[in-house]
Amino acid sequence: MKSIFRLFRHLKPYWKMAGLALLFLLFQVALDLLVPRLLQNIVDVGIANQDLSYVVNQSLMMIGLALVAAGAAIANTIYSVRASQNFGADLRNILFRKVQTLSFVNLDSLDTGKLVTRLTSDVDMVQRISAMSLRIMTRAPILLLGSLIMLVITAPSLVWIPLVVFPVAVVILAIVIGRGSKLFQVQQERLDGVNTVMQESLSGVRVVKAFVREDYENERFGAANSKLRDSAIKVGQLLAFVPPIIMIVMNLALIAVFWFGGLHVIQGTLTLGELTAFLNYLSMTLNSLMMLSMLLMAISRGEASAQRICKVLDEVPTVVDPEKPITKLLGKGRVEFDHVTFNYDGDEAEPALKDVSFVAEPGQMVAILGATGSGKSTLVHLIPRFYDVTGGAVLLDGTDIRDVSQKTLRAQISMSLQEAILFSGTIRDNIRYGRRDASEKEIVAAAQAAQADDFIMSLPDGYDTLVGQRGVNLSGGQKQRLAIARAILANPTVLILDDSTSAVDVDTEAKIQDALAKIMKDRTSFVVAQRISTVLAADKILVLDEGRLVAEGTHSELMASSQVYREIYESQLGNGVSVNA
Numbered sequence: 001m002k003s004i005f006r007l008f009r010h011l012k013p014y015w016k017m018a019g020l021a022l023l024f025l026l027f028q029v030a031l032d033l034l035v036p037r038l039l040q041n042i043v044d045v046g047i048a049n050q051d052l053s054y055v056v057n058q059s060l061m062m063i064g065l066a067l068v069a070a071g072a073a074i075a076n077t078i079y080s081v082r083a084s085q086n087f088g089a090d091l092r093n094i095l096f097r098k099v100q101t102l103s104f105v106n107l108d109s110l111d112t113g114k115l116v117t118r119l120t121s122d123v124d125m126v127q128r129i130s131a132m133s134l135r136i137m138t139r140a141p142i143l144l145l146g147s148l149i150m151l152v153i154t155a156p157s158l159v160w161i162p163l164v165v166f167p168v169a170v171v172i173l174a175i176v177i178g179r180g181s182k183l184f185q186v187q188q189e190r191l192d193g194v195n196t197v198m199q200e201s202l203s204g205v206r207v208v209k210a211f212v213r214e215d216y217e218n219e220r221f222g223a224a225n226s227k228l229r230d231s232a233i234k235v236g237q238l239l240a241f242v243p244p245i246i247m248i249v250m251n252l253a254l255i256a257v258f259w260f261g262g263l264h265v266i267q268g269t270l271t272l273g274e275l276t277a278f279l280n281y282l283s284m285t286l287n288s289l290m291m292l293s294m295l296l297m298a299i300s301r302g303e304a305s306a307q308r309i310c311k312v313l314d315e316v317p318t319v320v321d322p323e324k325p326i327t328k329l330l331g332k333g334r335v336e337f338d339h340v341t342f343n344y345d346g347d348e349a350e351p352a353l354k355d356v357s358f359v360a361e362p363g364q365m366v367a368i369l370g371a372t373g374s375g376k377s378t379l380v381h382l383i384p385r386f387y388d389v390t391g392g393a394v395l396l397d398g399t400d401i402r403d404v405s406q407k408t409l410r411a412q413i414s415m416s417l418q419e420a421i422l423f424s425g426t427i428r429d430n431i432r433y434g435r436r437d438a439s440e441k442e443i444v445a446a447a448q449a450a451q452a453d454d455f456i457m458s459l460p461d462g463y464d465t466l467v468g469q470r471g472v473n474l475s476g477g478q479k480q481r482l483a484i485a486r487a488i489l490a491n492p493t494v495l496i497l498d499d500s501t502s503a504v505d506v507d508t509e510a511k512i513q514d515a516l517a518k519i520m521k522d523r524t525s526f527v528v529a530q531r532i533s534t535v536l537a538a539d540k541i542l543v544l545d546e547g548r549l550v551a552e553g554t555h556s557e558l559m560a561s562s563q564v565y566r567e568i569y570e571s572q573l574g575n576g577v578s579v580n581a
Contacts, residue, residue, distance in 0.1 A: 003306035004299065007126055008133075010090050014083040021079035021134040028072035029139060031065045033146045036280035038062050040154070044273030080134035088127030091309070095119055098312060103319040104386045108344075110312065114192045116199065118312055121191055122305035129302035137295050144288035147281045155270055155278040161256045162285060169249040173293045176241055177300050183235050184304040190228040197224045239297060246290040250283075257282055319388055325405035329412055330397040333493040333524035335360040335383060341391035342378060351390065352378045354547045360524050360540065365517070367535030368528045369568060370544035376528045379544070380496045383526070384413045396494070414492035416500035420483035422474070427456055428463040430482055434490035442489060449515035450485035451508050452478070476503035484512065488519060495525040502530060509534060532572045541565070 011018055038058050046055035099107075099115060129137075152159050201208060201217045208217050257279060264270035342353040353375045360366045368376045381387060382394050385401050393400045401409055414434065422430050431446060432438045438446075443463065447453040455478055459465040467474065474482070480503050487495060495516070501509045513534070516525065529535050536555050543551040543558065543565050551562035558565040 002303075003310045004126065004129060004303050006310060007091065007306050008130065010094065011083065011087045011130060013090070014086050017079045017083035017086075018134055021076050021083060022138060024072045024076040024079065025135065025139055026142065028069045028076060029142050029146060031069040031072065032143065032284070033150055033281075034065055035062055036150070036154075036277040036284075038065070039280060040271075040273035040277035042273070043276050044271050048273075076135060080131050083134060084127055084131035087130050088123055091126065092119055092123050095123065095309060095312060098315070101317055102315055103317045104381070105318040105344075106315050110315070114196065115312070116195050117188065117192045118308055122188065122308050125302050125305040126309065129299060129306075132295060132298060136291055137299075140288045140291040140295060144285055144292060147284040147288065150281045151278060151285065154281060155261070155264075155274050157264060157269065158257060158261055158278055161253055161260065162282060165249050165253045165256070166289065169245055169289065169293075172245050173242065173296065176238060176245075177296050180235065180238050180297055181300040181304060183231065183238060184301040185307070187228070187231040187235055188304055188308060190224070190231045193224040194221070194228050197221050242293050242297065243290070246286065246293060249289070250286040253282060253286060254279070319385055319406065321405050322403055325408070326399060326403050327405050327408050329399065329404065329408060329493075331412065331493050332397050333360075333362045333412070334395075334397050335366075335494060335524055335526075336395040336398075337379075337382075337392070338395060339392035340382065340389050340394060342382060342387065343390045344387075350547075352547050353382075355392070356544075356547075356549045357392075358540075358542060358549060358552055360526070362524055363520075363522050364539040365520065365525045365527065365537075367538035367541045368526065368544065369532065369535060369541060369565070373546075374544040375547040376544055377498055378547075379542075380415075380498050380526050380528055383494065383496060384410050384415065412493040413496065414487040414490040414494070415496040415498065416480070416483045416487040418480075418499040418502055420476075420479035420500070422467050422479055422482060425467060426461075426463065427459075427465050427467060427482065430467055431463075431485045431489055433486050438489055443485075446485040446489035447482075449488050449512070449519055450481045451504075451511050451515070452481035452485050455481075477505070477508070480504055481508075481512075488516075493523055495520055495523065496528075497526070498528045499530060501534065506531075506533065513537070532569055543568075 038061055042055050042058045045051065046058060095118060099110075102110075148162070151162065197217075197220055201221065208214060257275075261270060261275045261278060265272055265275055336359045337356050340353055340356045341351050343351045356375075356379065358366075368379060370376050378387075382389060383396075383401075385394070385406060388402065393402070395401065396404070396409065396412065423433065428443060431443050435442075444453060447456055447463075456463055456465070480500050484497065484500055487497070487500075501512060504512070509531075517537075527535060527538065535541055539554070540552060541555060541558055542549055543562055545564055550564055551558055553561065559569065
């Protein structure tokens with residue numbers, strides 16, 4: 001319950017709605033508790049004295065109370081739904097904003113499928129618990145307590161019956177609920193598995209079809225789905241025990257009341273009306289107990305979801321701003337790596353970068369070459385501080401980037417990645433994603449520099465063309481050019497192109513490089529490339545090998561001094577043929 005109560009603090013902005021819901025609920029319960037008393041009067045007074053008018057009056061009063069109670073129930077539902085839906089919406093917003101603050105290290109451990117489940121299924125479950133708390137969950141214990149009090153008032157001599165029977169049911173229910181909480185946790189985890197497989201399969205559907213792996217994906221999804229089914233069956237089987245237990249308790253209690261109550265009526269120590277009212281109050285008590293037992297199971301399930309939500313909310317970003325961050329930089333773009341070592345897993349694995357040192361002066365184009373896994377992307381991801389270095393320091397304009405606010409730092413840097421990520425919306429919206437206030441002229445200029453304007457204008461709606469999910473209606477090269485245009489439009493001090501022209505033909509790439517040379521004349525740019533033809537004109541080329549910087553210099557300098565660089569050059573351009581490394 002601890003996690004649920006913690007999340008319920010976010011109901012505070014809607015305390016008026018919640019308060020009105022509870023007020024109407026209390027009013028409804030009070031009216032419900034009056035009905036058996038009126039029934040007692042009908043039996044003991046109206047029927048006993050054969051007074052038809054009294055019976056009619058009491059019956060009309062019962063109908064009136066029922067109608068007023070129904071109105072209170074409707075009002076309770078309206079206000080509880082409003083409060084719970086607002087609470088759920090706020091909780092989703094809070095969770096989504098929390099995810100946005102997490103560092104790459106945190107996100108690496110929380111896969112997309114798990115986060116989707118927490119934002120949807122888990123939040124929905126906690127939201128339902130909040131609605132139930134303002135309706136049935138509060139009604140059940142209040143009605144249970146009220147009906148028990150009325151049992152004592154109506155027939156004290158029979159109160160021992162529920163007091164003997166109820167504890168047995170409570171103990172059994174406690175055992176069932178304790179077992180259920182573990183099963184609910186497993187069920188939500190298996191729902192994570194289903195969402196993860198589905199997300200991977202849908203995002204990689206072209207790869208699946210290209211390799212004719214539909215049967216494999218069907219089997220993979222089927223296995224995850226079967227685990228979820230089996231878990232749901234176990235939960236269902238456990239829940240199936242609850243109604244029969246309550247029914248047995250209810251029937252035993254009713255039989256005992258009929259027997260012992262009947263004896264009291266025969267002996268004259270109890271009226272027939274009192275016995276009738278007692279039976280009604282007992283039914284209320286037992287029904288409340290049944291509702292309460294089902295609600296406790298729901299709470300157990302909600303607690304499992306709440307714990308999963310709290311786990312995300314409790315995630316501490318590994319990259320955080322200092323207590324007093326620097327919020328102003330010189331804006332020149334001098335980047336220095338000072339004996340940088342970086343390890344994705346702390347000290348547990350081989351470092352991805354080992355003692356890397358170099359300086360990129362303002363206005364320089366720095367190219368980064370190396371085999372797959374040599375640390376090229378890792379190096380450029382350290383510049384905007386997606387990860388913190390394990391050793392050494394990364395400096396921007398002489399300032400350790402760990403001393404700078406992340407917002408200030410990343411405002412100076414723009415990136416275009418190999419996997420060009422586009423968002424639903426128009427092409428214009430995607431290009432100006434980093435600068436929402438950009439003018440139409442600036443958007444077109446950025447697209448022209450990225451060699452994207454021609455293909456954009458050939459589309460039916462030009463810059464207003466809608467981009468499908470993840471840019472499915474565009475080719476790989478088109479998506480990369482739009483991503484480059486987006487990076488250019490951000491007007492950065494430092495531009496990073498992480499193998500972002502891999503899907504672009506050589507001629508188009510050369511035009512992009514020429515345009516960038518003019519745009520980035522007084523700014524620093526980093527280009528991670530597989531094709532050596534991309535970097536021949538770079539002011540500085542860094543050659544990485546297994547995380548180490550093994551050579552740096554211009555093309556001519558490296559041809560004379562670096563065997564690794566010569567091998568890369570010969571493998572691609574030695575015979576006058578340009579191929580991918």
